[in-house]
Amino acid sequence: MNIRYTNEINAVDWQQVSKIIRDIGWGERSPEELKSAFQQSSFTRFAYVKNDLVGMGRTVDDGKYYGWVVDLAILPEHQGKGIGTYILGELEEDLKPFLSTMLTAAPGKSGFYEKLGWVKQTAAYIWPRSEKQKRAFTENC
Numbered sequence: 338m339n340i341r342y343t344n345e346i347n348a349v350d351w352q353q354v355s356k357i358i359r360d361i362g363w364g365e366r367s368p369e370e371l372k373s374a375f376q377q378s379s380f381t382r383f384a385y386v387k388n389d390l391v392g393m394g395r396t397v398d399d400g401k402y403y404g405w406v407v408d409l410a411i412l413p414e415h416q417g418k419g420i421g422t423y424i425l426g427e428l429e430e431d432l433k434p435f436l437s438t439m440l441t442a443a444p445g446k447s448g449f450y451e452k453l454g455w456v457k458q459t460a461a462y463i464w465p466r467s468e469k470q471k472r473a474f475t476e477n478c
Protein backbone atom coordinates (compact mmCIF):
# COMPACT_ATOMS: atom_id res chain seq x y z
CA MET A 338 0.00 0.00 0.00
CA ASN A 339 1.28 3.41 -0.94
CA ILE A 340 1.34 5.68 2.09
CA ARG A 341 2.44 9.28 1.72
CA TYR A 342 3.82 11.22 4.70
CA THR A 343 3.99 14.99 4.81
CA ASN A 344 4.25 17.92 7.19
CA GLU A 345 2.28 20.14 4.79
CA ILE A 346 -0.36 21.70 7.00
CA ASN A 347 -2.18 24.01 4.60
CA ALA A 348 -3.86 21.23 2.65
CA VAL A 349 -5.16 19.37 5.70
CA ASP A 350 -8.84 18.51 5.90
CA TRP A 351 -9.59 19.40 9.53
CA GLN A 352 -12.98 17.71 9.36
CA GLN A 353 -11.10 14.49 8.70
CA VAL A 354 -8.71 15.14 11.60
CA SER A 355 -11.75 15.62 13.80
CA LYS A 356 -13.24 12.37 12.46
CA ILE A 357 -10.06 10.42 13.19
CA ILE A 358 -10.04 11.73 16.76
CA ARG A 359 -13.69 10.70 17.13
CA ASP A 360 -13.22 7.28 15.50
CA ILE A 361 -10.39 6.30 17.85
CA GLY A 362 -12.56 7.20 20.84
CA TRP A 363 -11.10 10.50 22.00
CA GLY A 364 -14.44 12.27 21.69
CA GLU A 365 -15.41 15.47 19.98
CA ARG A 366 -12.81 18.08 19.02
CA SER A 367 -13.84 20.76 16.58
CA PRO A 368 -12.02 21.10 13.25
CA GLU A 369 -11.31 24.77 14.00
CA GLU A 370 -9.72 24.08 17.38
CA LEU A 371 -7.71 21.18 16.00
CA LYS A 372 -6.43 23.39 13.20
CA SER A 373 -5.35 26.01 15.73
CA ALA A 374 -3.64 23.41 17.92
CA PHE A 375 -1.75 21.83 15.03
CA GLN A 376 -0.73 25.25 13.70
CA GLN A 377 0.88 25.99 17.06
CA SER A 378 2.86 22.75 17.00
CA SER A 379 6.49 22.94 15.91
CA PHE A 380 6.37 19.58 14.17
CA THR A 381 3.49 17.73 12.55
CA ARG A 382 3.09 14.69 10.33
CA PHE A 383 0.15 13.54 8.27
CA ALA A 384 -0.25 10.19 6.52
CA TYR A 385 -2.30 9.80 3.34
CA VAL A 386 -3.52 6.78 1.46
CA LYS A 387 -4.39 7.99 -2.01
CA ASN A 388 -5.84 11.38 -1.13
CA ASP A 389 -7.35 10.36 2.18
CA LEU A 390 -5.88 11.48 5.47
CA VAL A 391 -5.55 8.33 7.58
CA GLY A 392 -3.35 9.40 10.49
CA MET A 393 -1.37 12.15 12.11
CA GLY A 394 0.83 13.20 14.99
CA ARG A 395 2.34 16.38 16.35
CA THR A 396 4.60 17.78 19.04
CA VAL A 397 4.25 20.21 21.91
CA ASP A 398 7.52 21.85 22.88
CA ASP A 399 9.28 24.91 24.28
CA GLY A 400 11.59 25.27 21.28
CA LYS A 401 14.71 24.28 23.20
CA TYR A 402 14.62 21.89 26.13
CA TYR A 403 11.47 19.81 26.32
CA GLY A 404 9.35 18.23 23.64
CA TRP A 405 6.34 15.95 23.78
CA VAL A 406 4.79 13.82 21.09
CA VAL A 407 1.01 14.15 21.24
CA ASP A 408 -2.11 13.26 19.25
CA LEU A 409 -0.56 10.29 17.48
CA ALA A 410 -3.67 8.79 15.95
CA ILE A 411 -4.32 6.42 13.08
CA LEU A 412 -7.75 5.60 11.64
CA PRO A 413 -8.79 2.20 13.01
CA GLU A 414 -9.03 0.62 9.55
CA HIS A 415 -5.44 1.67 8.83
CA GLN A 416 -3.89 0.65 12.12
CA GLY A 417 -1.33 -2.13 12.11
CA LYS A 418 0.27 -1.01 8.85
CA GLY A 419 3.33 0.68 10.35
CA ILE A 420 1.93 4.21 10.06
CA GLY A 421 2.08 4.97 13.78
CA THR A 422 5.63 3.67 13.98
CA TYR A 423 6.71 5.80 11.04
CA ILE A 424 5.14 9.05 12.25
CA LEU A 425 6.46 8.53 15.77
CA GLY A 426 9.97 7.94 14.40
CA GLU A 427 9.83 11.13 12.36
CA LEU A 428 8.60 13.26 15.26
CA GLU A 429 11.20 11.76 17.55
CA GLU A 430 13.84 12.69 14.96
CA ASP A 431 12.46 16.25 14.81
CA LEU A 432 12.83 16.50 18.58
CA LYS A 433 16.37 15.10 18.66
CA PRO A 434 17.99 18.49 19.43
CA PHE A 435 15.86 18.85 22.55
CA LEU A 436 17.05 17.83 26.00
CA SER A 437 14.29 15.25 26.34
CA THR A 438 11.42 13.82 24.36
CA MET A 439 8.41 12.53 26.24
CA LEU A 440 4.93 11.31 25.65
CA THR A 441 1.99 9.98 27.56
CA ALA A 442 0.70 6.63 26.35
CA ALA A 443 -3.04 6.37 26.02
CA PRO A 444 -4.53 3.66 28.22
CA GLY A 445 -3.61 0.25 26.81
CA LYS A 446 -0.96 1.61 24.43
CA SER A 447 2.16 1.25 26.56
CA GLY A 448 3.11 -1.94 24.70
CA PHE A 449 3.28 -0.09 21.38
CA TYR A 450 5.80 2.42 22.72
CA GLU A 451 7.85 -0.05 24.74
CA LYS A 452 8.22 -2.27 21.68
CA LEU A 453 9.77 0.71 19.90
CA GLY A 454 12.26 1.37 22.69
CA TRP A 455 10.46 4.06 24.68
CA VAL A 456 11.08 3.75 28.39
CA LYS A 457 8.34 4.05 30.95
CA GLN A 458 8.84 6.91 33.41
CA THR A 459 8.25 6.09 37.02
CA ALA A 460 7.85 9.68 38.21
CA ALA A 461 5.39 11.23 35.74
CA TYR A 462 2.31 12.89 37.23
CA ILE A 463 -0.94 14.28 35.92
CA TRP A 464 -3.31 16.65 37.71
CA PRO A 465 -6.63 14.84 37.26
CA ARG A 466 -9.33 17.01 35.72
CA SER A 467 -11.97 14.40 36.47
CA GLU A 468 -12.45 11.01 38.09
CA LYS A 469 -12.65 9.54 34.59
CA GLN A 470 -9.25 10.99 33.66
CA LYS A 471 -7.78 9.85 36.95
CA ARG A 472 -8.93 6.28 36.30
CA ALA A 473 -7.76 6.37 32.68
CA PHE A 474 -4.20 7.21 33.65
CA THR A 475 -3.86 4.98 36.67
CA GLU A 476 -5.48 1.77 35.44
CA ASN A 477 -4.71 -0.53 32.51
CA CYS A 478 -1.58 1.34 31.50
Ligand SMILES: CC(C)(COP(=O)(O)OP(=O)(O)OC[C@H]1O[C@@H](n2cnc3c(N)ncnc32)[C@H](O)[C@@H]1OP(=O)(O)O)[C@@H](O)C(=O)NCCC(=O)NCCS
Nearest residue numbers: 361409410411416417418419420421422442443446448449
Ligand atom coordinates in the same frame (compact mmCIF):
# COMPACT_ATOMS: atom_id res chain seq x y z
C1 LIG B 1 -1.32 3.27 18.93
C2 LIG B 1 -1.26 3.59 17.44
C3 LIG B 1 -0.77 5.02 17.25
C4 LIG B 1 -0.29 2.62 16.77
O1 LIG B 1 -0.20 2.94 15.40
P1 LIG B 1 -0.28 1.80 14.29
O2 LIG B 1 -0.02 2.42 12.98
O3 LIG B 1 -1.56 1.05 14.45
O4 LIG B 1 0.92 0.87 14.76
P2 LIG B 1 1.98 0.12 13.85
O5 LIG B 1 1.30 -0.53 12.69
O6 LIG B 1 3.08 1.05 13.53
O7 LIG B 1 2.42 -1.01 14.88
C5 LIG B 1 3.72 -1.19 15.32
C6 LIG B 1 3.78 -2.38 16.24
O8 LIG B 1 3.17 -2.06 17.51
C7 LIG B 1 2.23 -3.07 17.84
N1 LIG B 1 1.15 -2.47 18.61
C8 LIG B 1 0.20 -1.62 18.18
N2 LIG B 1 -0.62 -1.29 19.21
C9 LIG B 1 -0.16 -1.96 20.30
C10 LIG B 1 -0.56 -2.05 21.66
N3 LIG B 1 -1.62 -1.37 22.11
N4 LIG B 1 0.16 -2.82 22.50
C11 LIG B 1 1.24 -3.53 22.05
N5 LIG B 1 1.67 -3.49 20.78
C12 LIG B 1 0.98 -2.72 19.92
C13 LIG B 1 1.77 -3.61 16.51
O9 LIG B 1 1.25 -4.92 16.67
C14 LIG B 1 3.04 -3.62 15.71
O10 LIG B 1 3.83 -4.73 16.01
P3 LIG B 1 4.65 -5.52 14.86
O11 LIG B 1 5.58 -4.48 14.26
O12 LIG B 1 5.35 -6.59 15.60
O13 LIG B 1 3.62 -5.97 13.90
C15 LIG B 1 -2.64 3.40 16.75
O14 LIG B 1 -3.07 2.08 16.97
C16 LIG B 1 -3.70 4.39 17.20
O15 LIG B 1 -3.86 5.44 16.61
N6 LIG B 1 -4.47 4.03 18.24
C17 LIG B 1 -5.54 4.88 18.73
C18 LIG B 1 -5.05 6.19 19.25
C19 LIG B 1 -4.01 6.04 20.32
O16 LIG B 1 -4.21 5.37 21.33
N7 LIG B 1 -2.87 6.69 20.09
C20 LIG B 1 -1.76 6.66 21.00
C21 LIG B 1 -1.77 7.90 21.79
S1 LIG B 1 -0.71 7.76 23.17
